[in-house]
Amino acid sequence: MNAPPLSPGGGGQWALTPSGGARGETGHKSEMLDSLLGLGGLMLLRDSVEWEGRSLLKALIKKCALSGGQVHILGCEVSEEEFREGFDSDINNRLVYRDFFRDPLNWSKTGEALPGGPLGALTAMCKRTDPGPVTIAVDSLSWLLLHLPCTTLCQTLHALSRQDSCPGDSFPVGQVRVLGLLHEELHSPGPVGALSSLAQTEVTLGGTMGQASAHILCRRPRQRPTHQTQWFCILPDFSLDLQEGPPVESQAHPDPHTPPVDPMTHLTFNLHLSKKEREARDNLTLPFQFSSEKQQALLRPGLGQATSHIFYEPDAYDDLDQEDPDDDLDI
């Protein structure tokens, strides 16, 4: 479990101590969780060794349990006691936990083990008929990927998340959410890429200097995907605390010796127009513009208008005969 750092670097109003008012906490943290859980479908939590994701998974499970839906958990990686640690008793009572950690191959042959292993459990959940939103948390998709072929897992997850869109039964089947924890470092890019292409929401955990961050990628159908980075920390009771990021280093200051030169100063001509000058320019009729006044002037030469006269005095060498202009050539 990570020890939450209580003092963030930046704005003070975001950091709240655990003893702080519950009202203040819920206001901020619910935005991130609500936005994460709002989409439905498959949510992929990609974590690594440095930034583990199980605590975020448990925070999401707590939020789903408190909001009233059913929560099923497939626990494959850690024992049930360790998983339930930290939850209140009322939340623990709402969780339906299927344990595949203690006896994954069902060697002890007790009656309570489910047939078919984890895959059978998932496919049984596909065929459920009770209404209401359901959240299925898979403690680790990595464990399933190591034991099952990737294509089978993808097809099962797709069948699970498809269920809400096409209710074949008479019951109105509610929204199905699948929360899957995936350890990125265990897999080659192939299965990770295949699962992320199926996921509606992808949360990649990272961070710097002791502060965890979540890079959230939401893929709404037929819309552009949205990226968002959110700094947070998880409190011991698995509620989420949003934080400002670490202080960003100040950018390199512009060189004070050379201030930017405005090229418009010190000109010998005037580049700006005053308002009167602008109006005068707009009202000017350009010579090749064919306006109605010009058309009228051309059509009617005007009674009082003086037509142009040509005054010509012929030279000695000028030929007044217009017919043959070459007649004066002396050939």
Place this chain on the structure above:
Amino acid sequence: MAAAATCGTGAGSTASMASEASKSNVTSFQRRGPRASGTDSGGTRLVSIAGTRPSVRNGQLLVSTGLPALDQLLGGGLAVGTVLLIEEDKYNIYSPLLFKYFLAEGIISGHTLLIASAKEDPADILQELPAPLLDDNCKKELDKDVYNHKTPESNVKMKIAWRYQLSPKMEQIGPVSPSRFGHYYDASKRIPQELIEASKWHGFFLPEKISSPLKVEPCSLTHGYLKLLQFIQNIIYEEGFDGSNPQKKQKNILRIGIQNLGSPLWGDDVCCTETCDNSHSLTKFLYLLRGLLRTSLSACIITMPTHLIQNKAIIARVTNLSDTVVGLESFIGSERETNPLYKDYHGLIHIRQIPRLNNLICDESDVKDLAFKLKRKLFTIERLHLPPDLSDTVSRSSKQDLAESAKRLGPGCGMMAGGKKHLDF
């Protein structure tokens, strides 16, 4: 080849019409009558299948892909009997659009559709097809989009150089063809329900055909692919697209659309591992599919998430086994999104391969540098204009882009020739 058969009947009918004309008129030239919608404007009066036209180069029968700009780039359209492979973009936003345009074009032209998907129900895909833009609204929409797209300064009427306002503003690859071969679609509206009900379609949804995820058998074809091939073969045989059952009604084209082929939802692990057990499953499927298509009057569009395929050799094999390959690369999430060179566009479109059908050369366009943009309603493909490299402080990234585009040019072209448009005098 299906094309040869059609050309043969076409020649026969032309001869018969000429002989008829010689009896009635002095000359055999005939005025073109009013054309029914959907037939070609190629000038001949062949009794052709609705929504097709012969290629101007070699008489190959072509169908429209649904995007007139893409038709231009592919040399007039998609040849009947071939496969159009679309390499999906990373977040799969724009390739479903091309898929839907292809199917919507089929509905408008009256072709039979076959939709196969492992992700969505084909009935849902049909409901989301775009509505066609009617002819008189089409030009208005194009102009309106262009008008909104330009910056406010250029909207000011030119006072001195007013003759230049009459020149066409939109940059297009070629002239917009007025024929009814390709239609424009409005991506923001849904196709009217009566058009869907009037059309004939078959759907193949993998989770319904395979009841439970079976173990992958050690045969050569994945179970899902085998089922799909059998389904396609049945449809082609029963409806007579390959000429087996004599068709009493007019011949028609079968448009096949396969979505997300190769993804793990089809049961194929070519996207998951580098050395997969059934590594030849996808390539065998494409080979068999192409055989089915060549012997029938059908055209197929396949979208494939090639960015997920781990083994690059398989991508090369898949490209060789398909006829026309178009790759989409969107800028979302990459560093190009903030690059000012690409700020007007949503992604790049690469025409990776054009088939040589009964030809020695293929009809490649000389423009290799293309970008696409999804405007409010239309999907446009435009030449990517790179700004001229004038100043010394041009950043290195733009030089790199020029180099990339120049790679695709033919020999003998200069470095800067990639992005500039041709000068026509």
